[in-house]
Amino acid sequence: MVRNLANRRHPDAVKLSRISGAIFNGTGIILSLLYLLIAKIFGFTYIPGWIALAVFCMLFILFTWLIPTLSYRRFAYEVFEQEIEIQSGIFFIHNVLVPMIRVQHVEMESGPFMRKYGLAAVTVVTAASRHKISGLKSEDARRLQSQIAILARVKDDDDE
Amino acid sequence: MMNEPKRLHPAYILLFVIQAIKGWFPALIVLVVQGNKHPWLWTYAAPFLIGVNVCFGLVGWLRYSYTIEAEQIVIKKGVFFRDEKYISFRRIHTVSIEEPLIQRLFRVVKVKLETPGGGNEADGVIPAITRKEAEELQAALRKEKGSPSSASEEDGTAEIKILPEQTENHRAGARISLGTKDLLIAACTTTHLGIVITAVAGMLSFADDVLPEDVYKSMTSWIIHHLSGFTAIILAIIAGSLLAWVLSILFYIVKFGGYTVEKNGSQISISYGLLNKKQTAFHIHRVQAICVKEGWLRQWLGYAEVEVYVIQSDKKENVILHPFVKKAELAQLFEQFLPQYHESKISDRAPGRGAFYFIRWQLLAVCLVSGLLLLVFGKHAILSLVLIPLDTVWFLFIYRTQGVMLSNEQLAIQTRDLARKTYYVRRPHIQSMTLSATAPIRRKGLLSLSIAVMGKSVSGIRLFEASQLEAVWNWYSRRSSTM
Numbered sequence: 001m002v003r004n005l006a007n008r009r010h011p012d013a014v015k016l017s018r019i020s021g022a023i024f025n026g027t028g029i030i031l032s033l034l035y036l037l038i039a040k041i042f043g044f045t046y047i048p049g050w051i052a053l054a055v056f057c058m059l060f061i062l063f064t065w066l067i068p069t070l071s072y073r074r075f076a077y078e079v080f081e082q083e084i085e086i087q088s089g090i091f092f093i094h095n096v097l098v099p100m101i102r103v104q105h106v107e108m109e110s111g112p113f114m115r116k117y118g119l120a121a122v123t124v125v126t127a128a129s130r131h132k133i134s135g136l137k138s139e140d141a142r143r144l145q146s147q148i149a150i151l152a153r154v155k156d157d158d159d160e
Numbered sequence: 161m162m163n164e165p166k167r168l169h170p171a172y173i174l175l176f177v178i179q180a181i182k183g184w185f186p187a188l189i190v191l192v193v194q195g196n197k198h199p200w201l202w203t204y205a206a207p208f209l210i211g212v213n214v215c216f217g218l219v220g221w222l223r224y225s226y227t228i229e230a231e232q233i234v235i236k237k238g239v240f241f242r243d244e245k246y247i248s249f250r251r252i253h254t255v256s257i258e259e260p261l262i263q264r265l266f267r268v269v270k271v272k273l274e275t276p277g278g279g280n281e282a283d284g285v286i287p288a289i290t291r292k293e294a295e296e297l298q299a300a301l302r303k304e305k306g307s308p309s310s311a312s313e314e315d316g317t318a319e320i321k322i323l324p325e326q327t328e329n330h331r332a333g334a335r336i337s338l339g340t341k342d343l344l345i346a347a348c349t350t351t352h353l354g355i356v357i358t359a360v361a362g363m364l365s366f367a368d369d370v371l372p373e374d375v376y377k378s379m380t381s382w383i384i385h386h387l388s389g390f391t392a393i394i395l396a397i398i399a400g401s402l403l404a405w406v407l408s409i410l411f412y413i414v415k416f417g418g419y420t421v422e423k424n425g426s427q428i429s430i431s432y433g434l435l436n437k438k439q440t441a442f443h444i445h446r447v448q449a450i451c452v453k454e455g456w457l458r459q460w461l462g463y464a465e466v467e468v469y470v471i472q473s474d475k476k477e478n479v480i481l482h483p484f485v486k487k488a489e490l491a492q493l494f495e496q497f498l499p500q501y502h503e504s505k506i507s508d509r510a511p512g513r514g515a516f517y518f519i520r521w522q523l524l525a526v527c528l529v530s531g532l533l534l535l536v537f538g539k540h541a542i543l544s545l546v547l548i549p550l551d552t553v554w555f556l557f558i559y560r561t562q563g564v565m566l567s568n569e570q571l572a573i574q575t576r577d578l579a580r581k582t583y584y585v586r587r588p589h590i591q592s593m594t595l596s597a598t599a600p601i602r603r604k605g606l607l608s609l610s611i612a613v614m615g616k617s618v619s620g621i622r623l624f625e626a627s628q629l630e631a632v633w634n635w636y637s638r639r640s641s642t643m
Contacts, residue, residue, distance in 0.1 A: 082638035094596040099638055102591045128591035129612035 005076035005087055012117045013135025014072045020113060021063030028056035077133050079147060084124060086131055102126045103152035106145045110138065124148060165225035165236070169288040171266035172224065176217035177210065178262065184209065226286055228300050233273070235284050247284045249301055251275045253446050254470060257294050259437035263287075269294045269439075274471075298441070302427070334496040337420040338484060346484035347412035349457040416483050423497050430481065440479060442470045444498055448614045450481070450584040452490065459580055462487045468498075471615045501584050504572045506563035514606050514623030519555040526551045562621045564609070564628065566635055571611070575619040583618045585611065593636045594620075595629060602626075609633075 032052040039046050070090050077086040084098045103124055110120035120141035121134035136144065181188065187209075191201055216239060224237040235245045254274035263270055271294050273284035289297075338346070417434035423444075431439035449469040458464060466482040485493055491503040510518075526547050533541035563574040571590070573583045591612040601607075607629045610620030621629075 080639050089596070091598050092596050093599060093602065094594050096592055096594045097633065097637060098592045099636075126591040126612065127614045131592065 005078040005085055007077050009072055009075050009135030010137050012119060014068045016113060016117050016119060017068040018064050025056050025060035025063055032056055086133060096131055098124055098126060098131055100151045106148045108141055108145045163229055165227045168221060168224050169268045169290060171268050172221045172288040173217035175262060175287055176220055177213045180213040245284055247273055247275060254442045255298055255301060257439040261435055333424060335422045342484050343413060347409040349455060350412050419483060421481060428497060446470050447498060448589045449618060450501055452582040453579050455579045469613060469615045501570060504565045504567050506565045506572055506574045508564045508628055510559055510562040511625050515556055515559050517601060518559040518623050519552060522551060522555050564621055564632060566632060573621055575621060585613055589613060590636060595633060
């Protein structure tokens with residue numbers, strides 16, 4: 001785990017995560033405002049509305065400013081001949097090691113927003129866990145997927 | 161080979177009817193409650209429903225068959241929707257033979273054929289066949305199971321041929337069963353809390369419903385009258401926990417009575433249960449991990465429960481290799497039944513300097529809670545201050561119990577929640593490994609480790625020296641070997 005991992009996300013991933021954070025928490029802010037409006041009309045208590053508004057504003061700032069850059073800076077991965085190592089996390093930093101022979105299959109996915117930026121995510125699936133490498137350019141993701149798929153096919157002699 | 165389709169035992173019809181009645185349970189309540197007011201319910205509706213179900217059961221029985229072919233078993237069933245399953249012998253990794261109550265009455269068994277990746281139920285279920293047929297099926301499976309991957313292992317059939325000679329086979333054919341005395345001690349040192357709580361709650365509400373109202377009322381009023389609030393609560397707690405304990409003892413005896421584990425070649429079969437008899441068989445190389453669990457009392461007495469992680473569709477059911485083994489005999493148990501594993505003394509413990517980081521959040525939470533209590537209740541809450549040292553000591557204890565040990569191909573991890581658990585996992589069965597910590601903790605040279613194993617989770621260890629865990633990481637990594 002002391003080794004430096006060569007590959008990172010595409011910088012566009014930061015933009016994307018900013019936008020999705022803004023959309024999600026922005027919706028939250030709008031909904032809380034809506035609640036306050038309804039509360040004013042029907043005479044409900046304002047307290048839940050204010051709390052939700054405060055929380056969503058805080059999250060809005062965090063998820064559009066701090067967290068995207070942090071998670072971009074923390075994320076790294078590298079595919080070796082016999083294993084994959086992925087480093088990820090925001091506060092807790094995780095280093096995951098997945099041996100090639102334990103890989104069952106490799107999935108690729110891209111949502112509508114991701115597609116707009118030409119991004120995709122690759123998920124490595126073992127019999128007991130899933131590991132996601134997200135924020136890759138679509139063509140890089142496809143290449144990574146087939147690379148892992150080919151490497152994973154080779155049998156390891158210490159498999160009993 | 162016996163290639164003609166075989167039918168189940170006719171007991172299947174009764175099983176079907178009972179299953180159907182279970183599904184009709186709400187209607188049954190209506191029948192019991194309203195039956196006296198509307199006699200036609202008893203005279204027409206109920207017999208009609210039962211009649212229909214018996215007919216369905218009969219037709220279902222006629223159309224339920226299984227065929228043992230050269231390399232697979234075919235199970236066909238269904239009245240309207242035909243369901244045909246082809247299960248290749250090679251994919252079957254566990255055969256369990258169960259004897260639930262009704263099957264026992266007819267002296268038949270239920271066979272479950274487990275394959276990897278099945279849903280919640282086992283892939284192939286044969287609800288009622290005679291024991292002889294079940295054993296034939298098992299034998300056929302064992303004979304046909306010459307999978308290329310297990311060619312190097314001695315398989316069941318080969319073992320039978322050479323059984324009488326060689327001392328090694330003495331080890332290959334081991335058998336252990338739990339004596340009455342051990343069963344009793346085991347029962348007394350366990351608590352199946354969840355089951356006990358539901359049982360007690362059920363009994364209380366039952367008493368509320370069944371006892372005549374005035375009796376119930378006079379009982380409660382007597383209790384309220386003669387005992388002051390505090391003693392009543394304490395008495396109730398004592399009585400409740402005693403009851404719970406006795407129930408859990410009974411439950412344990414019923415569940416694990418007649419426990420036997422046997423090894424035949426590389427096949428382990430475990431059977432237990434007084435009412436619902438269960439038998440599970442699996443190949444020793446299907447074992448993904450071992451968990452040795454010592455509860456408080458048991459650790460003190462020097463006993464442990466040994467659970468094996470085998471991939472199974474029935475995830476709720478643990479496969480217990482030995483419910484109550486002497487710690488001193490553990491090494492021998494491993495050697496006899498799972499020779500690829502070995503008991504290891506765990507010497508690599510969590511370092512002292514991580515302790516503060518381990519307990520700080522819990523400590524903060526407890527301090528907040530007791531502070532809040534003091535604020536609200538004033539002097540009365542002074543006792544809650546006791547929580548702070550108790551919590552500290554407890555979490556320090558948990559922290560210090562953690563340990564890790566590497567030996568050859570095996571990783572041993574020790575942790576504690578209430579019971580002390582020691583996991584043994586072999587390198588090929590670790591699906592992935594994770595090291596984690598926050599950035600400031602990493603800078604202090606501390607790390608946490610967790611691993612993923614098929615079937616069930618293995619608890620991780622937290623806040624060890626980075627060097628300790630990097631040794632585990634490098635042992636697991638395949639990169640060093642290529643460079």
